Amino acid sequence: MNKKIVEITDLTEQGQGVARGEDGKVFFIKNGLPQEKVEVAIKKDKKKFALGEATSFLSTSKERQEPFCPHYKICGGCNLQHLKYKSTLEYKSKWIVDTFKKIANLTIKAPTIEGMETPYNYRNKVVFHGKYYKGDYILGFNEKNSNFLFKVKVCHLIPKAFMEIKETLETLCYHHHIFPDDVMIKTNGKDYLLYLNILNSYPYEDMRKLIHSMLEAYPAIKGISHRLQIGAELETITMALNNFNYEVNSKSFFQVNTKEAEVLYDKLEKMIEPLAINTLYDLYCGVGSIGIYLAHKVNQVYGIEAVAESIKMAKKNATLNNIQNIGFHLGNVEISLAYLTDDDSCVLLDPPRGGVEEAVIEHLLTLKPKYILYVGCDLGKAARDIKRFTEDGDYAVSSVDGVDMFPWTGHVETVVLLSKLHTDHHINVTLEMDDLDLTATKISAPWKNVNRVDRKSEIKF
Ligand SMILES: C[S@@+](CC[C@H](N)C(=O)[O-])C[C@H]1O[C@@H](n2cnc3c(N)ncnc32)[C@H](O)[C@@H]1O
Known part of the structure; x- marks a missing residue:
């Protein structure tokens, strides 16, 4: 070699x-x-x-530093455990600066990344992938850049209870011969919700027995839903962010790191306070968490979200938190833009990993709200979108911040405030450029022989 x-x-x-x-x-x-x-x-x-x-x-x-997880070398989750935590924050700041330069051609001041005091067991949600193979059933994580699943024994990013639930579920699934393709667990630290993504169809009675025995094994599980449940009322758990409470169900998005979500929302609050705007448009609003948190700082909030379950939760959450100056609209942002009419406003964009659709950007460049507040979990996509808002001089970057929502991974939550420039009269110049405290009933699994399996091909083992 x-x-x-x-x-x-x-x-x-x-x-x-x-x-x-x-x-x-x-x-x-x-x-x-x-x-x-x-x-x-x-x-x-x-x-x-x-x-x-x-x-x-x-x-x-x-x-x-010595990585603290025995799976670190193979697991596709963490990338930075061989580096001291403080240094990971410094690199995240550097990556923001470098990415904005490279993709958006913007020179920005290195932001301070708001890190966690105890960056462990921080996730309130996990997804285990499942595979039945040659008489064994694995619930695990993907290996780095691969379709292989490995059996997870420990994960320091999730609450310990998630592992206990996973192990009990693995055993019960095996006993009932039902093999979920993915299992999602959500918690507020006290109650748990499970979602079983099952692509095969199984007899209803077997499903009922599996769910019943799981609920019996873990009384802290408030509800278990699955893919084939259509139209059923889903169980909810209540997540708290400082003084606000939010009901979420297994289908609705919620920030995965509760502590850092509070840091992020406090930051957003401080940012919009001095702007003295009339309307806040909370686009990609999920269960309404940001809009509800910021509603007391503006006259009116409008939230838009594509998932019906989330909008239902958002409306409930506004009532739960006694917020009256907020309205929600169910729809894709790109086709619900007609609701955006007030240019004396701040448009908050918190898109999924793919970033903001071009149609949304074009509409905003026409409407020209006073401020655009961008919250992005994918740095490259955030830089791409910021470039579109700034490249023709419509907006300028007022500030860039970072919150460490995903410690030990290469991801960083990036917050960018854009302010409208007064460009009513300008000349267009075209430049050519080359360039989940559980009372755990632990059930033993005598069949636990499989440690690793290829999810797709099943060929290698
Ligand atoms: C990153 S999450 C943000 C949720 C929320 N702002 C929060 O902090 O909890 C993105 C949200 O956008 C929604 N979404 C994805 N594509 C969408 C679209 N085209 N139009 C409207 N909502 C969309 C997702 O369902 C998800 O709730």
Whole structure:
């Protein structure tokens, strides 16, 4: 195998060290950190770049730490456990600066990323993927960049109870011969909701027995829903963010990190307070959490959301929190834009990972609200969308902030405030450029032999 000694100078969001050869060739090095000199075993060698793994260390970074999870090397979840937490925040800030420069051609001040005091067991939701194979059933996580599932024994990002629920469910599924393709668990720290995504059809009576025995094993589970339940009233749990309460069900979106969601919403509140705007449009509003939180800072809030269950929850949540100056509309943002009429407004965009649809951006560039407040969980997509708002001089970036919603992963929640520029009279210039406290009843599983399985092909094992 081809080996090479390199000095690492940068880090990718996937947690790989980056080194540059004399000829400009870029090396992406698994388990390598900046300020380290390492010997790399090259696994893929192309003309302009090479992929490899650090096999021995001539010097190590003082920012390096021992990963705390036994699955770290293979699990597709975390990328940054070999780096001290404080450093992960510094890199997230750098990635925001670099991405805005590269994609949006904007030079911004490095934001301070609001991190967590205890960045463990922070997720209020998890999805385990399931696979029945040769007499065994696995509920696990995907391996890094692969279709393989591995059996999860421990995960430090989720509450311990999620693992207990998973293990009990694995056993009960095996006993009842029902094998969910995915299992989602949500919690508010006290109550739990489960959603079983089951693509096969199973006898109704077997389903009923599985759900009944799971509810008996874990009384803290408030409801178990599944894909084939159409039109059924779904159980809800109440999530609290500071003084606000939100009912959510298994189908509605809610920020996965409750503590950091409070940090994010407080930040948004501080940001809109001095703007003294009339209307806040909360686009992609989910169960109405942001709009409800900010309603006392504006005259009127309108929320738009595509999922009917979420809009139903949003209306309930407005009542639950005694908020009267808010209205919700069910529909896709891109075809519900006619509701946006007030240009003395702030449009809050909190889109899914794919970012904001072009039709929405075009409409906003026509309506020209005073402010656009962008909350993005995908940095590249956020930079792409910010570029559209700023490239013709319609908006300027007033501030960029970051919240560490997903510690130990390469993701960062990015918050950008855009202010309308006074461009009523301007010349168009075209530039050509090249360039879930459980009383756990633990049930043992005698059949637990499978540790790893390919979800798609079932060929390799
Ligand atoms: C990142 S979540 C934000 C939810 C909410 N703002 C919160 O903080 O809880 C994105 C939301 O957009 C919704 N969504 C996705 N595509 C949509 C579309 N085209 N039109 C309206 N809503 C959409 C999803 O159902 C989800 O609730």
